[in-house]
Amino acid sequence: MPNKKSVKKHRPQILIVNDDGITSRGIKILIEVASQFGDVHVVAPDKPQSGMGHAITVHAGITVSPFHYEGTKSAYSCTGTPADCVKIAIYHLLKEKPDLCLSGINHGSNASLNVIYSGTMSAALEGSLEGIPSAGISFCNNHVDADMKASAKTARTIIEMMLSNKTDENLCLDVNIPDIPIEKVRGIKFCRQAKGNWHESYEPHKDKEGNEFLWLSGEFENLEKSKKDTDLWALDNGYVSIVPINADMTAYNELDKIKGWKTIWK
Secondary structure: OOOOOOOOOOOOEEEEEOOOOOOOHHHHHHHHHHOOOOEEEEEEEOOOOOOOOOOOOOOOOOOEEEOOOOOOOEEEEEOOOHHHHHHHHHHHHOOOOOOEEEEEEEEOOOOHHHHHOOHHHHHHHHHHHOOOOEEEEEEOOOOOOOOOHHHHHHHHHHHHHHHHOOOOOOOEEEEEEOOOOHHHOOEEEEOEOOOEEEEEEEEEEEOOOOOEEEEEEEEEEEOOOOOOOEHHHHHHOOEEEEEEOOOOOOOHHHHHHHOOOOOOOO
8 A cells, every 4th residue: 555644744833832931830830631632832921910901012023032941842032011922923933823722821810801901911902803713711710829720620621612612803801710629610601701890099198208109999899699690690600700791892782873973073
């Protein structure tokens, strides 16, 4: 029989970013899980960038430095924002466009309104804007020593689903994991973003020199506690929540209303 040339199977190229910084525990877990599915490339901030939203660096230079991570094809730390990291990876560092962009695993919830402020989710959204199916994965616990077994299992499940299903190139998933032991997680809920609001205050403090500064604090209010189709309900009831998001911020219901306004142009 004639020799058949073996066809080398494409190994998925996976870009990993975050907003907690390149040395965070969450990104280490995500790298360990993702490396079982493909070639992992890491570009992450050199320091925590939580709450940066979709900021990009336009009035300063960005420094990129090689970083060693076991099990990765390449890894770099970056002085820019989470969104910067995605842009630099695609337009400067990587030879080919990644098959997946994963952001996280974030320490802290990015459910409901929090998605607006999140550097984690902005990095994932940037990936989807570049035509890469993306997901931001967040664990609803801010402690670095928390039990993250459920987070690791969730990351594995998300990667498997995204690689085994035909996904839109602009897909972006906001994934949140409840702060409960893995054996109590009831599964996954595909849902919508709950309506909520932060009741905030700025607390005055003084530094060592006696100069006053303000520190942001606040409490979050879920405005749809009884709505079972929301991410907050899913999390409160022991489910991992998955919300598809996009960059189109058009309020279509309001657009339909204002189309009926009388136009005044003087």
